[in-house]
Amino acid sequence: MTAKEKLAERATEVESYLQSCLRDRGIPERLLASMEYSLLAGGKRFRPVLTLSWATMLGGDRDAVMPFAASLECIHTYSLIHDDLPAMDDDDLRRGKPSNHKQFDEATAILAGDGLLTEAFGLMSAASIVKGLPADRVLRAIHVLATAAGSGGMVGGQVVDMQFTGRNGVPLEELRTMHAMKTGALITAACQCGAILAGGTDRDIDNAREFGKSIGVAFQIVDDVLDVVSDTDTLGKPAGSDVAMGKSTYPALLGLEKSKELASQHIDDAIKRLDDYSGDEKQFLTEMARYIVDRVY
Amino acid sequence: MTAKEKLAERATEVESYLQSCLRDRGIPERLLASMEYSLLAGGKRFRPVLTLSWATMLGGDRDAVMPFAASLECIHTYSLIHDDLPAMDDDDLRRGKPSNHKQFDEATAILAGDGLLTEAFGLMSAASIVKGLPADRVLRAIHVLATAAGSGGMVGGQVVDMQFTGRNGVPLEELRTMHAMKTGALITAACQCGAILAGGTDRDIDNAREFGKSIGVAFQIVDDVLDVVSDTDTLGKPAGSDVAMGKSTYPALLGLEKSKELASQHIDDAIKRLDDYSGDEKQFLTEMARYIVDRVY
Numbered sequence: 001m002t003a004k005e006k007l008a009e010r011a012t013e014v015e016s017y018l019q020s021c022l023r024d025r026g027i028p029e030r031l032l033a034s035m036e037y038s039l040l041a042g043g044k045r046f047r048p049v050l051t052l053s054w055a056t057m058l059g060g061d062r063d064a065v066m067p068f069a070a071s072l073e074c075i076h077t078y079s080l081i082h083d084d085l086p087a088m089d090d091d092d093l094r095r096g097k098p099s100n101h102k103q104f105d106e107a108t109a110i111l112a113g114d115g116l117l118t119e120a121f122g123l124m125s126a127a128s129i130v131k132g133l134p135a136d137r138v139l140r141a142i143h144v145l146a147t148a149a150g151s152g153g154m155v156g157g158q159v160v161d162m163q164f165t166g167r168n169g170v171p172l173e174e175l176r177t178m179h180a181m182k183t184g185a186l187i188t189a190a191c192q193c194g195a196i197l198a199g200g201t202d203r204d205i206d207n208a209r210e211f212g213k214s215i216g217v218a219f220q221i222v223d224d225v226l227d228v229v230s231d232t233d234t235l236g237k238p239a240g241s242d243v244a245m246g247k248s249t250y251p252a253l254l255g256l257e258k259s260k261e262l263a264s265q266h267i268d269d270a271i272k273r274l275d276d277y278s279g280d281e282k283q284f285l286t287e288m289a290r291y292i293v294d295r296v297y
Numbered sequence: 298m299t300a301k302e303k304l305a306e307r308a309t310e311v312e313s314y315l316q317s318c319l320r321d322r323g324i325p326e327r328l329l330a331s332m333e334y335s336l337l338a339g340g341k342r343f344r345p346v347l348t349l350s351w352a353t354m355l356g357g358d359r360d361a362v363m364p365f366a367a368s369l370e371c372i373h374t375y376s377l378i379h380d381d382l383p384a385m386d387d388d389d390l391r392r393g394k395p396s397n398h399k400q401f402d403e404a405t406a407i408l409a410g411d412g413l414l415t416e417a418f419g420l421m422s423a424a425s426i427v428k429g430l431p432a433d434r435v436l437r438a439i440h441v442l443a444t445a446a447g448s449g450g451m452v453g454g455q456v457v458d459m460q461f462t463g464r465n466g467v468p469l470e471e472l473r474t475m476h477a478m479k480t481g482a483l484i485t486a487a488c489q490c491g492a493i494l495a496g497g498t499d500r501d502i503d504n505a506r507e508f509g510k511s512i513g514v515a516f517q518i519v520d521d522v523l524d525v526v527s528d529t530d531t532l533g534k535p536a537g538s539d540v541a542m543g544k545s546t547y548p549a550l551l552g553l554e555k556s557k558e559l560a561s562q563h564i565d566d567a568i569k570r571l572d573d574y575s576g577d578e579k580q581f582l583t584e585m586a587r588y589i590v591d592r593v594y
Contacts, residue, residue, distance in 0.1 A: 026449035031456045035448065082411060087403035106384035110407065111456055114379060115448030117411065121418045122443035128433075129440050135432035136425075142439065143426050146419035151332060151412030152323035159328045159408055 003287035003294075010052065010284075011045040017066050018045075018073060021123060027115070034104045034112035035119075039077045041095055047072040047190040053288075054194025054208050057281035064131035065197050067123040068141060072190050074120035075149050078113040083158065085109060121146075133197055141193040148189035157182025170248035176217070184216035207273040214270035215289050221263040224249040225256060225296045260296055267293045300584035300591075307349065307581075308342040314363050315342075315370060318420060324412070331401045331409035332416075336374045338392055344369040344487040350585070351491025351505050354578035361428040362494050364420040365438060369487050371417035372446050375410040380455065382406060418443075430494055438490040445486035454479025467545035473514070481513030504570040508582070511567035515589050518560040521546040522553060522593045557593055564590045 001009075018039055022032060048069035055065040084091040084099040085106065091099050101109035124145065128138040147153060160178045164170050191212035195205045228251045250259040270289045274282050298306075315336055319329060345366035352362040381388040381396040382403065389399050398406035421442065425435040444450060457475045461467050488509035492502045525548045547556040567586045571579050 022448070025447075026453070028448075028453045028456045028460075030460070031448055031453055078411075082407055085404075085407065087407060107382075107459060108456065110379055110382065110384060111448075111452050113411070114375075114414065115452045117414055118443055118447035118452060121439060122447055125436050125440040125443060128436050135436045139422050139425050139432045139436055139439075142418060143422040146415055146422060150322075150415035150419055151319070151325075151328055151408075155408050155412045155415060156323070156325045156328055159325045159405065162404060163325075163327075 003291035006284060007044060007046075007049060007288060007291065010049045011043075014045040014048045014052070014066075014069065014073065015040075017070050021067070021070055022119065025119075030104070030108060031111060031115060034100060034108045035115050037103055038081050038094075038100050038112065039074065039116065041097060043073075043095070045073055047076055047186060049288075050187065050190040050212070051194040051197075053281055053285050054191050054200075054211075055198040056194075057277055057279070057285065058195055058198035058200045058204055060194070060198025061131075061133070064127060064133045065194065066127075067131060068127040068133075068138070068193060068197060069190075071120040071123040071145070072186065072193075074116045074123065075145070075154075076186065078116035078120070079149075079154060079158070081109055081113040081116070088158075088162070117149075127197065134199070137197055137199060141196045144192055144196065145189045148185035153181050153185035153189075154183075157185070164248060167248075172253050175248050175250070175253065179217070179220045180213075183220055184213060187216040187219065188212035203276070207276060211270045211273040211285070211289075214266045214273070215292055218263040218266040218270070218289075218292050221250045221259050221266070222292055222296050224251055225259050225263070228256065229296070260293075263293045263296065300588035303581060304341060304343075304346060304585060304588065307346045308340075311342040311345045311349070311363075311366065311370065312337075314367050318364070318367055319416065322416075327401070327405060328408060328412060331397060331405045332412050334400055335378050335391075335397050335409065336371065336413065338394060340370075340392070342370060344373055344483060346585075347484065347487040347509070348491040348494075350578055350582050351488050351497075351508075352495040353491075354574055354576070354582065355492055355495035355497045355501055357491070357495025358428075358430070361424060361430050362491065363424075364428060365424040365430075365435070365490060365494060366487075368417040368420040368442070369483065369490075371413045371420065372442075372451075373483065375413035375417070376446075376451060376455070378406055378410040378413070385455075385459070414446075424494065431496070434494055434496060438493045441489055441493065442486045445482035450478050450482035450486075451480075454482070461545060464545075469550050472545050472547070472550065476514070476517045477510075480517055481510060484513040484516065485509035500573070504573060508567045508570040508586075511563045511570070512586050512589055515560040515563040515567070515586075518547045518556050518563070519589055519593050521548055522556050522560070525553065526593070557590075560590045560593065 022035060051069040051072055052062055052065055056062055080094060081100045083089050084094055085101055092102050093099060100112060121142065124138065124142050127133045128135045157178055161182055164178065188209055191208040192205055195208035227249065254262065267289050271286055274285055319332060348366040348369055349359055349362055353359055377391060378397045380386050381391055382398055388396050390396060397409060418439065421435065421439050424430045425432045454475055458479055461475065485506055488505040489502060492505035524546065551559065564586050568583055571582055
């Protein structure tokens with residue numbers, strides 16, 4: 001089985017939980033339809049899979065961690081819905097389908113995003129209240145995830161990214177910081193929370209965080225490279241769109257070959273963080289990390 | 298000291314916490330300015346004061362509960378920012394000042410709301426991680442608040458309210474349910490979380506919930522009545538605006554006198570839920586409940 005096939009298999013497991021997690025909660029019909037339209041629109045379920053894998057590798061209970069893992073997909077999805085809004089990136093399409101505000105309307109899309117973000121924290125708390133994980137672990141993971149997704153993390157990164165648009169010559173360091181906030185923080189938190197929920201040691205949690213940071217950077221570089229070299233897109237944007245919008249990208253700043261090299265280095269760094277572990281789950285995380293960068297070769 | 302003065306005194310305590318709670322968190326300058334513009338725009342700080350009072354009455358640690366109490370104001374503020382957006386109620390003014398998207402821009406307002414909602418959950422977890430409240434209590438309170446603020450509560454209520462606009466003859470029962478979701482759920486959760494965080498018994502938590510439900514309904518009726526009879530507004534809307542928008546209101550459905558009577562009944566119900574307690578804080582909660590309805594007489 002290839003890494004891609006394995007990832008798809010894991011995604012299916014997450015998928016079936018996502019299909020039920022908003023049901024029977026008294027959500028008005030139109031709002032539920034809008035939330036599920038985007039939440040169940042496919043995708044690799046990359047972030048929940050990372051949480052589950054880190055938790056499993058450290059001996060955690062997969063089933064108990066699932067609601068928390070699903071919350072990462074709710075947060076990712078809400079951010080896509082809000083980013084697509086006319087006042088933000090004004091995207092009519094997302095994964096080849098009308099974006100949420102096109103399919104429904106702007107007000108519903110804003111509220112569907114708000115709803116998904118709030119439900120995410122309900123799901124996190126359910127990992128303890130319904131599934132019985134120790135409250136202190138869950139609370140610590142909530143703190144990590146709120147910080148990563150919040151105004152000093154993902155939300156802040158979107159503000160900084162918007163300020164970059166049309167600005168020429170953004171230095172590499174600023175680009176790096178923006179990406180670390182906008183996309184890196186949530187990927188990092190996904191790994192870190194898996195380790196926390198499994199009751200990992202401080203060293204395990206450090207490993208998870210650094211693994212997440214490294215694959216987060218690699219993920220972004222590869223995304224920039226693919227935006228230049230192919231029709232395949234990974235973050236749902238039309239190919240070449242970043243360049244067309246005058247955004248700074250890794251290939252624009254470093255060239256294509258140096259960018260690929262840098263991505264590979266980060267993947268190597270990530271994999272080194274798995275040295276402490278063994279078994280199937282380590283193997284899977286290694287393959288998943290390699291898969292990120294293999295797509296550009 | 299009148300109830301109004303006492304409430305103002307309590308609000309000052311919350312205010313000084315709110316002024317610092319978003320600082321030194323790596324929030325980009327413009328985003329922080331936008332978040333604080335709305336968070337620090339005044340207001341009675343009604344919800345945090347309820348949380349603190351219920352916690353104090355049950356012997357809880359005021360200082361430890363403060364971050365959680367502040368999170369209720371963050372959630373309330375984000376909901377106002379998003380409700381004012383052009384795609385929603387399209388309000389240019391809020392408490393006599395330009396609404397957030399008028400002062401900044403639409404994208405920043407959406408993200409300031411997202412940021413405040415996410416920081417709210419960071420603050421909740423800080424009640425345990427920084428202030429040392431038992432993790433299981435904080436987690437239970439997070440679960441209650443996420444449910445109240447989410448798509449089956451406050452966010453869902455806004456969707457239902459929008460569906461009412463321009464629709465004639467909305468029955469009282471549907472109006473009641475909408476308000477219970479849109480404004481009642483958060484007020485109820487404010488009381489309930491105070492009791493949970495103080496380590497209250499199931500009976501205490503029931504009392505807090507029913508107290509909150511009753512004053513929530515009274516609050517809404519009074520708001521509708523004031524909208525008809527005076528220039529004073531309580532929820533930041535211009536006087537008469539609900540009637541002008543063809544919305545169903547309590548006075549429209551029941552008449553003014555019957556509406557006032559109903560509000561008084563709900564306040565009496567609320568105060569009965571304080572029978573188990575004694576002391577200054579009971580006194581304060583009683584006066585605060587009376588103050589809600591006294592404003593229409």
